[in-house]
Amino acid sequence: MTxxxxxxxxxxxxxxxxxNYRRTIIMLAAITLGVWAMLFMTAVMRGMVDDMVQTAVRSxxxxxxxxxxxxxxxxSIANSMPPxxxxxxxxxxxxxxxxxxxxxxxPAVITSERDTRGTTLVGIDPEAETGLSFxxxxxVEGRFLGSPDDKGLVVGRxxxxxxxxxxxxxxxxxxxxxxxxxxxRGFRIVGVYEANLENLEEAFVFTGRRYAQSMLNMDESIxxxxxxxxxxxxxxxxxxxKQLEGSAREVLPWYELDAYLGTMLSTxxxxxxxxxxxxxxxxxxxxxxxxxxxxxxxxxxxGLMQALGMRPxxxxxxxxxxTFLLLAVGLAAGNLLAVVSVAALSDGIDLSIVSExxxxxxxxxxxxPALEIRDLVTTNVVVIVLGLLAGLSPAWRASxxxxxxxxxxx
Amino acid sequence: xxxxxxxxxxxxxxxxxHPRRTWLTVGAxxxxxxxxxxxxxxxxxxxxxMYDNSLSLITGxxxxxxxxxxxxxxxxxxxxxxxxxxxxxxxxMPANNVAVRAMAFALVSSAERSLGVQVVGVQPSYExxxxxxxxxxxxxxxxxxxxxxxxxIGSSLSRNLKVGLGDELTLFGSGRDxxxxxxxxxxxxxxxxxxxxxxxxxxxxPLTEFQEVFFMGDQGHSIVVMTPDLFELExxxxxxxxxxxxxxxxxxxxxxxxxxxxxxxxxxMASAWFMYAVLIVLVAFSVLNTQLMSVLDRTREFGIVxxxxxxxxxxxRLVFLETGIMAxxxxxxxxxxxxxxxxxxxxxxxxxxxxxxxxxxxNLPGRIYPSASFxxxxxxxxxxxxACLAAAIYPAAKLLRLQPxxxxxxx
Numbered sequence: 064m065t066x067x068x069x070x071x072x073x074x075x076x077x078x079x080x081x082x083n084y085r086r087t088i089i090m091l092a093a094i095t096l097g098v099w100a101m102l103f104m105t106a107v108m109r110g111m112v113d114d115m116v117q118t119a120v121r122s123x124x125x126x127x128x129x130x131x132x133x134x135x136x137x138x139s140i141a142n143s144m145p146p147x148x149x150x151x152x153x154x155x156x157x158x159x160x161x162x163x164x165x166x167x168x169x170p171a172v173i174t175s176e177r178d179t180r181g182t183t184l185v186g187i188d189p190e191a192e193t194g195l196s197f198x199x200x201x202x203v204e205g206r207f208l209g210s211p212d213d214k215g216l217v218v219g220r221x222x223x224x225x226x227x228x229x230x231x232x233x234x235x236x237x238x239x240x241x242x243x244x245x246x247x248r249g250f251r252i253v254g255v256y257e258a259n260l261e262n263l264e265e266a267f268v269f270t271g272r273r274y275a276q277s278m279l280n281m282d283e284s285i286x287x288x289x290x291x292x293x294x295x296x297x298x299x300x301x302x303x304x305k306q307l308e309g310s311a312r313e314v315l316p317w318y319e320l321d322a323y324l325g326t327m328l329s330t331x332x333x334x335x336x337x338x339x340x341x342x343x344x345x346x347x348x349x350x351x352x353x354x355x356x357x358x359x360x361x362x363x364x365x366g367l368m369q370a371l372g373m374r375p376x377x378x379x380x381x382x383x384x385x386t387f388l389l390l391a392v393g394l395a396a397g398n399l400l401a402v403v404s405v406a407a408l409s410d411g412i413d414l415s416i417v418s419e420x421x422x423x424x425x426x427x428x429x430x431x432p433a434l435e436i437r438d439l440v441t442t443n444v445v446v447i448v449l450g451l452l453a454g455l456s457p458a459w460r461a462s463x464x465x466x467x468x469x470x471x472x473x
Numbered sequence: 474x475x476x477x478x479x480x481x482x483x484x485x486x487x488x489x490x491h492p493r494r495t496w497l498t499v500g501a502x503x504x505x506x507x508x509x510x511x512x513x514x515x516x517x518x519x520x521x522x523m524y525d526n527s528l529s530l531i532t533g534x535x536x537x538x539x540x541x542x543x544x545x546x547x548x549x550x551x552x553x554x555x556x557x558x559x560x561x562x563x564x565x566m567p568a569n570n571v572a573v574r575a576m577a578f579a580l581v582s583s584a585e586r587s588l589g590v591q592v593v594g595v596q597p598s599y600e601x602x603x604x605x606x607x608x609x610x611x612x613x614x615x616x617x618x619x620x621x622x623x624x625x626i627g628s629s630l631s632r633n634l635k636v637g638l639g640d641e642l643t644l645f646g647s648g649r650d651x652x653x654x655x656x657x658x659x660x661x662x663x664x665x666x667x668x669x670x671x672x673x674x675x676x677x678x679p680l681t682e683f684q685e686v687f688f689m690g691d692q693g694h695s696i697v698v699m700t701p702d703l704f705e706l707e708x709x710x711x712x713x714x715x716x717x718x719x720x721x722x723x724x725x726x727x728x729x730x731x732x733x734x735x736x737x738x739x740x741x742m743a744s745a746w747f748m749y750a751v752l753i754v755l756v757a758f759s760v761l762n763t764q765l766m767s768v769l770d771r772t773r774e775f776g777i778v779x780x781x782x783x784x785x786x787x788x789x790r791l792v793f794l795e796t797g798i799m800a801x802x803x804x805x806x807x808x809x810x811x812x813x814x815x816x817x818x819x820x821x822x823x824x825x826x827x828x829x830x831x832x833x834x835x836n837l838p839g840r841i842y843p844s845a846s847f848x849x850x851x852x853x854x855x856x857x858x859x860a861c862l863a864a865a866i867y868p869a870a871k872l873l874r875l876q877p878x879x880x881x882x883x884x
Contacts, residue, residue, distance in 0.1 A: 092758060096758070104747065170589055172579070176651060177651060178547055178578075179646050179647045180589075181588075181591070239586065243584070243586060329827060333826070342752070342755070344504060345755045349758060349762055352494055352759065355494065419732035
C-alpha cells in the first residue's frame with residue numbers, strides 16, 4: 064500500500080477545517096486574539112524596560128564603567144584612580160568601543176543666596192561626553208561646557224528652581240579634597256539642562272574636568288571612565304576591558320552596576336514566557352474541545368476511510384495537520400494584528416495621566432512599544448509546539464477507532 | 474427567569490451528553506478563575522505592603538505644611554509655633570499620632586569624609602508614633618528627649634562617613650534666614666531601612682537642636698499625622714483644618730505628598746486588567762464555541778420539539794440554563810481551588826527569581842503574601858461568570874429564528 068501523498072493529506076485537512084466554518088472561525092478569533100495579546104503585552108513591557116535602561120545608561124554610567132573597586136559603595140574622592148595608562152588607552156582604542164570619557168564625580172553641596180541642596184559634582188571633558196550622556200544634547204538655556212578647563216557650571220532645570228537662582232548667577236559648590244579638607248569654590252551658572260526624569264535634573268551639576276581636579280586638589284586623578292559600546296543589549300564587544308581589572312580598578316557592565324535594571328531585564332524574559340504560556344493554556348481548552356468535536360462528528364467517515372485501507376498513522380497525521388493549519392492561520396492573523404497595532408502606536412502611548420508613577424519607576428511618560436524578533440519567534444514556536452501537543456490526544460483517539468465500531472456509530 | 478424542574482433536569486442531562494466537552498469548557502473557566510483569584514489576591518497583598526511601607530517610613534498619612542512647601546521645599550517656608558500646634562492637634566484628635574519635623578540640607582563631615590545629607594529635626598518622643606524608621610535602628614538607639622547633640626544616621630551613610638556609634642559629626646548648611654549654620658552631633662544610632670536612598674542620605678537630630686542650629690526659633694517644616702485608616706482621611710482633615718486656621722498653612726494628604734504611589738497602583742491595575750480581560754474573553758470564546766456546537770448538534774431535536782408546540786423562548790432559556798450551570802460549576806470549583814492556592818501562598822509567601830532585587834528599590838519585601846478577602850476571591854470569577862452568560866446570547870438567539878420544518882430536515 065502506498066502512503067497517502069502529502070498534497071492530498073493537506074487538502075483533506077484544509078477542507079475538513081472549513082466544514083464547520085462557524086466553529087473554525089470562533090476558534091481562529093480566539094487564537095488571533097490570544098496571539099495578539101501575547102505579542103502586544105510583551106511589546107509594551109519591552110518598550111518600558113528599554114526606556115528604563117536607556118534613560119539609566121544615558122544618565123551617566125555608559126555601557127561599561129571602570130572605577131576604583133571601592134568607589135561603588137563609597138563614591139568619595141578618596142576612591143579615585145589615576146588617569147588611564149597606555150594599556151588602558153590601547154584597550155579603549157579597540158573596535159567595539161564607540162565612545163569613552165573619564166570623569167571626576169564626587170558628592171557635593173551647592174548653595175545659592177537662597178538655599179542649599181545636595182548634588183553630585185561631575186567634571187567632564189565636554190567633547191568626549193557628546194553622544195555618551197544626556198547633558199550635551201539637552202541644554203535648554205545658556206551653553207554647554209567648552210573644554211576641560213571650563214570654569215562654568217551647568218545645572219539642571221529643577222536644581223535652578225530649587226535654589227531660586229538663574230543663568231549667569233553665582234553659586235557656591237562645597238566638597239572635600241583627598242585630605243578631607245572642605246573645599247569650596249564659586250561658580251557661575253553658564254548652562255541649564257533638562258532631563259526626561261525630574262530627579263536627574265537635581266542629581267548632577269557639571270563643570271570642566273581639569274577645573275574640578277584643581278578645585279579638589281586631586282591632580283590628574285579621575286573617579287570613573289564610562290565606555291559606550293554599540294548596544295546596551297550586548298556588551299560582549301567590550302569584554303576585553305574586563306581583562307584590565309585589577310586591585311586598583313573594577314570594570315563593570317551596566318547590568319551589574321544597577322542590579323535593579325539588570326534583574327528587571329532578565330525577569331522580563333521569564334515574565335514574557337509565563338504570559339505566553341498562560342494565554343496559551345487558556346486557549347488550549349477551547350482548542351482541544353474544537354478538535355474533539357471535529358473528530359467526534361467524523362467518526363463514521365474515519366471508520367469508512369479505515370475500512371477502505373487508510374492507515375491509523377495517516378489519520379493521526381491528518382488530525383495533527385488540521386490542528387497545525389488552524390494554529391498557523393490564527394498565528395498569521397495574530398502576528399499581523401500585533402505588527403499593525405504596534406506600528407500604529409509608533410508615536411508612543413501617552414501615559415502622562417500616571418506620569419508621577421512613571422517618574423517613580425524611572426520611565427518617561429511616553430511609552431514606545433517594542434516588538435522584538437525574538438519575542439515573535441518565541442511566541443510562534445510556543446504556540447505551535449504546545450498546540451500540536453494539545454492536538455495529540457484527539458488525534459490519537461481518532462486513529463484508534465475500530466473501523467466496524469466507528470462505521471456503525473450513529 | 475422562571476425555571477421549572479423539567480427545564481432544569483433537561484439542561485443538566487444535556488450537559489452530560491458530551492461529558493468531555495462540558496468538562497473541557499468548565500476546565501477553561503476553572504483555570505482562569507484560579508489564576509484570577511490568585512493574581513488579584515496577590516495584587517491586593519502587594520498594594521497593602523506598598524502603601525504601608527512607603528507611607529510609614531517618612532511620609533505619614535497627612536502633613537500640615539506652609540503653602541507651596543510641597544512643590545518647593547524651602548527653608549523659609551515654615552509652620553510657625555509648630556510644637557504648640559502639634560499639641561493642639563494631639564488634644565483634638567487623640568486617635569491620631571502627630572509629630573513635628575524640620576528639614577534642611579547640610580554638608581556633614583566626619584574625621585575622614587564630608588557628604589551632603591538631608592538633616593531632619595524630629596521630636597524624639599513623638600517620631601516613633603508616625604514613622605517606623607526609629608524602629609529600624611539596628612545599632613545603638615533612637616533619639617531621646619533628653620539628648621543633646623545626638624544624631625541617628627543611615628547604615629550606608631555611616632559606612633561612607635566611616636563613623637560608628639559615639640563618633641562626632643559636624644554640620645554646615647544655611648539657616649532659615651540664609652546665614653551660615655553650623656552644628657555638632659554625636660552618632661547614637663544607625664538605622665537600616667532597606668531603601669538605599671534613605672540609608673545613604675538621611676540623618677535625624679532632635680528638633681530643638683535643629684531649631685537652634687538652623688535659626689528656626691519655634692518653627693518647623695511639617696506636622697506629620699498618622700491616622701487610624703489611610704483611606705478614611707476626611708474626618709481628620711476637617712478637624713485639622715478647623716484648628717489650623719492660620720493663613721498660609723495647608724493640609725496635604727498622602728496622595729498629594731507622594732503622587733507616584735496611587736498612580737503606580739493604578740498603572741499596575743490597568744496593565745493587570747488588560748491581562749485579565751484577555752483571559753476572560755478567551756474563556757468566553759470557548760463557551761461560545763461549545764454552546765454554538767451544542768445548539769447546532771441538536772437542530773433536528775429542537776425542530777421536533779418546536780413542531781410539538783414548544784415556544785422558541787423556552788429553548789433559548791434552556792441554552793442559558795446550560796451555560797449558567799457550567800459557569801456556576803466553573804465559579805464554585807474555581808473559587809474553591811483558587812482559595813486553596815491563595816491560602817497556601819498566604820502562609821508561605823510568593824516569590825520569583827529577581828523579585829527581591831527589584832522590590833528593594835521600592836523598599837518592598839522580597840516575598841509577597843496574597844491577601845484573601847471576599848472581594849479578591851469573588852471579583853474575577855464573577856466577571857468570568859457574566860462573560861460566559863454573555864457568550865451564550867448568540868447561540869440562544871439563533872434558536873429564536875429556527876424554523877421547525879427546516880430544522881427537522883437538517884442533516
